[in-house]
Amino acid sequence: MEWGEFILALAAFLGSHVIPARFRAPLVAALGRRGYVVGYSLLSLALLYWLILAAGRAPHVELWPQWPWMRWLVNLVMPVAVLAAAVGGMAGLMAGFALWASAHLVANGDLAHVILFGLLLAYALFGLAVGLRRGVALRWTWSRLAVAVLVWAALFHLHPLVIGVSPQP
Template sequence: MSDLGWLIVAISAFVAGHELLSHPLRAPLVARLGERGFLIVYTLVAFATLGIAGQLWKAIPPDRLWQAPTWVHGIAVVAMAFAAILFVGSVTAPNPALMGMPAGGRPRGVQRITRHPMMWSFAIWGVVHIILSADSRTIVLASGIVTLALFGAAMQDGKKKAQNPAYGEHMAATGFIPFGAQFRGRAKWADGVPGLVATLGGLALWGVMIWAHPLVVGVPALPVLG
């Protein structure tokens, strides 16, 4: 099997392991190992599969299947700023969509944009890198991240609603896709703002990513004009 084939296997194992451990295998493993033991197993599986995928990604020579025009780079930069705002907003305020968090109260901050801000930040990152890199190895890796983020978010909704009927009210008041509640008339467009902390923190994170990208990845995040 080629290195790219092994990368597909590794990233598939990462996604499958996460979903199996997060849903059907979680309860029996917690009962047998305890919450702490389960978290150790979960962390080891996640780091092992993602680590192997990362090493395989590094070993595969880059290629380019298409060339994205400069204007697409501009949209991608803005999309990554939006993703950074969603991510910061997801970690600076309690989110009922996360396991262990109670449902109740009005959605706030980035939850008024999407009830899965962290997952959408990962998904946007993946789509941006697929489009801009046009690199077979990156397409495989990023596709796994996008699949895990969006499929995992949908699975989380079902699990949370089954465990707590009140979560259905949170689902009704929010949108799965960004601004979905606004498009469906469930929320006002004026409410679809991330808030000051998420905005400033997200823009700061975005600036750091722009600065660090050429140092870590070897290519600039901003399009080179001229």
């Protein structure tokens, strides 16, 4: 299938972020706000997961080599990314997403992953700009910090099982 799965997954992921903007009101009316947010979040995560796996299965076209320091960079950035997402509202979520995408962009120097993380970085930066215009409300609580630590630990330890690549240098 070569690049076909990656292109299809990318189109589905991007489409899922364009189409709901046109149908959000009727979906919220039908599902309720909470139902819409939960459903849309689960769909987005599933499509993102498929997109990440499809990028890993795409033909490997190296643009730059992977060096050990690149994995260290990801391991240093990810706790900050998860913390930003946990305490910063929508702008923090987008900042965390941008940190995640930029660190993974550096660490994965093949064409499919550069397309994947480059587009996700651009999307996150756009969302961050929108979020910053609305104002940033930090929600710094010990419970959010604890959740951030647990999420980071889960991402780190489950990465080999879920993604198929160890995050350890």
